[in-house]
Amino acid sequence: MTDFVTVATTDELATGERLVVEINRKWIAIFNIDGQYYAIEDMCTHDGGELADGELIGCEIVCSRHGARFDVRDGHVTRPPALIDVPVYETRVVGNEIQIGPRKKKA
Ligand code: FES
Numbered sequence: 047m048t049d050f051v052t053v054a055t056t057d058e059l060a061t062g063e064r065l066v067v068e069i070n071r072k073w074i075a076i077f078n079i080d081g082q083y084y085a086i087e088d089m090c091t092h093d094g095g096e097l098a099d100g101e102l103i104g105c106e107i108v109c110s111r112h113g114a115r116f117d118v119r120d121g122h123v124t125r126p127p128a129l130i131d132v133p134v135y136e137t138r139v140v141g142n143e144i145q146i147g148p149r150k151k152k153a
Pocket of ligand 1: 090091092093094095109110111112113114126127128
């Protein structure tokens, strides 16, 4: 994915909510945390659980299958059994459109 794609408008994704979209055959979960938008691949690196189904605690999403946690801001694992970070995508807001861009490179 090289270009940004509009996935929703800001009034469709309120603070604390998430939505899942399919872009280029990947499922991506987008979160609104205090007005900031974050996008991660919606697949747990432990065993493929759908992360968007999990509980959001602060900036961490809890995989509903076995309890791994990931920081949605940068994708890093904060609790096992997952050991590998989850991919993160660029986000931006243009006007009132939330857009998802390329996969972020690791810092
Ligand atoms: S599939 Fe997510 S913790 Fe196992």
